[in-house]
Amino acid sequence: MESTINPTVLVVNCGSSSLKFAIVDPATGEQYLTGLAEALGLPEAQISWRFGDSDKQKANLPSGANHTVALAYLEEQILEGKPELMKSFIAVGHRVVAGGELFSQPTLITDEVVKGIEQCIPLAPLHNPAHLLGIAAARRLFSELPHVAIFDTAFHQTMPAKAYIYPLPYELYKEHAVRRYGAHGTSHYYVTTEAAKMLGKPVEETNIITAHLGNGGSVSAIKNGQCVDTSMGLTPLEGIVMGTRSGDIDPSIVFFLADTLGYNIEQVRDTLNKKSGLLGISGKTSDFRGILEGVDAGDEQCKLAFDIYCYRLAKYIASYYVAVGKVDALVFTGGIGENSMPMRAAVLKMLEGFGYVESPEANAAARFGNSGLITTAESAKAFVIPTNEELVIAQGAAKFAK
Numbered sequence: 001m002e003s004t005i006n007p008t009v010l011v012v013n014c015g016s017s018s019l020k021f022a023i024v025d026p027a028t029g030e031q032y033l034t035g036l037a038e039a040l041g042l043p044e045a046q047i048s049w050r051f052g053d054s055d056k057q058k059a060n061l062p063s064g065a066n067h068t069v070a071l072a073y074l075e076e077q078i079l080e081g082k083p084e085l086m087k088s089f090i091a092v093g094h095r096v097v098a099g100g101e102l103f104s105q106p107t108l109i110t111d112e113v114v115k116g117i118e119q120c121i122p123l124a125p126l127h128n129p130a131h132l133l134g135i136a137a138a139r140r141l142f143s144e145l146p147h148v149a150i151f152d153t154a155f156h157q158t159m160p161a162k163a164y165i166y167p168l169p170y171e172l173y174k175e176h177a178v179r180r181y182g183a184h185g186t187s188h189y190y191v192t193t194e195a196a197k198m199l200g201k202p203v204e205e206t207n208i209i210t211a212h213l214g215n216g217g218s219v220s221a222i223k224n225g226q227c228v229d230t231s232m233g234l235t236p237l238e239g240i241v242m243g244t245r246s247g248d249i250d251p252s253i254v255f256f257l258a259d260t261l262g263y264n265i266e267q268v269r270d271t272l273n274k275k276s277g278l279l280g281i282s283g284k285t286s287d288f289r290g291i292l293e294g295v296d297a298g299d300e301q302c303k304l305a306f307d308i309y310c311y312r313l314a315k316y317i318a319s320y321y322v323a324v325g326k327v328d329a330l331v332f333t334g335g336i337g338e339n340s341m342p343m344r345a346a347v348l349k350m351l352e353g354f355g356y357v358e359s360p361e362a363n364a365a366a367r368f369g370n371s372g373l374i375t376t377a378e379s380a381k382a383f384v385i386p387t388n389e390e391l392v393i394a395q396g397a398a399k400f401a402k
C-alpha cells in the first residue's frame with residue numbers, strides 16, 4: 001500500500017486535554033491514519049489510532065503526558081516502520097477555533113500568527129490555548145514542514161455588519177471587538193461546496209441554509225456561496241439548543257440567577273454552558289441518541305427536549321429566508337444532522353410553509369455516512385451531507401506545501 005501514497009497533510013486538532021490527528025490526502029480526501037490522544041495531563045492519558053479501515057489500536061501514554069508527548073508518540077511509535085507515510089507529508093494543518101477579525105483565510109503559521117491566535121484567546125478561552133500548545137509541539141517535531149492554521153470563524157468573515165453587530169453600545173465593538181463571529185465555519189464551508197455540486201450549480205451562485213448539528217450546533221445562511229449570517233455569536237453559546245449549551249435566552253436570566261438565586265459568575269457560566277440544552281431539559285443526557293431512546297420509552301422530559309430542539313432549529317432556519325432570499329436547498333450535517341431521521345422529519349414538517357415535504361424513504365436512507373436528497377420531487381430541496389472538516393483543513397494547508 002505504501003508505495004502508492006500521494007502527498008498528504010497531517011491534520012491536528014487540539015482540545016484542552018485531547019489531540020485528534022489524521023493523515024489526509026488533500027486531493028482525494030483519503031484518510032491513511034486517524035487517531036485521538038485523550039486524558040492528556042492526567043494519569044490515564046491514552047492514545048488510539050486506526051490505519052485506513054484496519055482495526056483500532058490503543059496504548060497508554062506515560063502518566064500526565066501532554067500534547068508534545070502525544071505527538072512524539074505519533075511520530076516515533078505509530079509511524080515507526082511507515083517511512084513512506086512520513087515522507088508523504090507536505091504540510092501540517094491545525095484547526096483553530098477563534099480567529100476573530102484577524103484571520104479570514106488558511107494562514108501560514110509564523111511567530112506573528114501565533115501572537116494573533118494568542119490575541120484571540122478571550123474569544124475561545126478553552127480552545128485557543130490548547131491549539132497553541134499543539135502548534136508549538138508540532139512546529140518543534142515537524143520543523144521542516146509548513147504549518148498552517150485553519151480557523152473555524154474564517155468562513156463567517158463575509159457576514160455583513162447588520163448580521164454581526166450586536167445592538168449594544170457601539171464602543172463595545174469598536175474598542176473591545178464584541179461582535180458575532182460564528183463557529184463551525186469549516187463544516188459550513190464544506191457542505192456548501194458539496195451542496196453546489198449536488199445542485200449542479202457554481203458555488204458562487206448557490207443559496208443555501210446549512211445546519212451543522214453535533215454536540216455544539218449552528219445554522220448558517222449562505223448567499224452566492226458566502227456566509228451572510230450564522231447562529232453562533234461572540235462565543236458558541238448563542239443560537240440553537242445544543243447538548244449542554246442553552247443557545248438563545250433572555251439575557252436577564254443571568255441577572256435573575258445572580259440577584260434572586262445568588263449564583264456567582266462561574267455558576268452562571270457553568271449553568272449556561274454545561275448544564276443547559278438537551279441535558280438541562282431532559283435532566284438525563286446531552287446525547288441526542290439518549291434523547292431519542294427516552295422519547296421511544298415515553299420519557300416526558302426527553303420528549304420536551306426533542307420538541308424544543310426541533311422547534312428552535314426550525315425557527316432559525318425559517319428566519320434565514322430573510323438573510324438568503326431565494327433558497328436552493330437546506331442542508332443537514334454533523335452527528336445529529338447526519339443521523340437523526342426523526343429530528344429531520346419534525347423540522348421539515350414545521351417548515352411545510354416553505355414548501356418542504358419529507359420523503360420518508362429517502363430520509364431513512366440518508367444515515368451513517370450516506371448523503372442524499374431527503375425531500376420529494378415536488379418539494380423544496382433538503383439534503384443530508386456528511387461533513388468532512390479534515391479534508392477542508394488538509395486542502396487549506398496543502399496550498400502552502402513547499
Ligand code: ADP
Pocket residue numbers: 213214215216243286287288289290292334335336339340341
Ligand atoms: P461533535 O460536535 O462533538 O463533533 P458530532 O458531530 O459527532 O459531535 O455529533 C454528536 C451528536 O450526534 C450526539 O448528540 C450524538 O448522540 C448524535 N448522534 C450520533 N449518531 C446518532 C444517531 N444515529 N442518531 C441520532 N443522533 C446521533
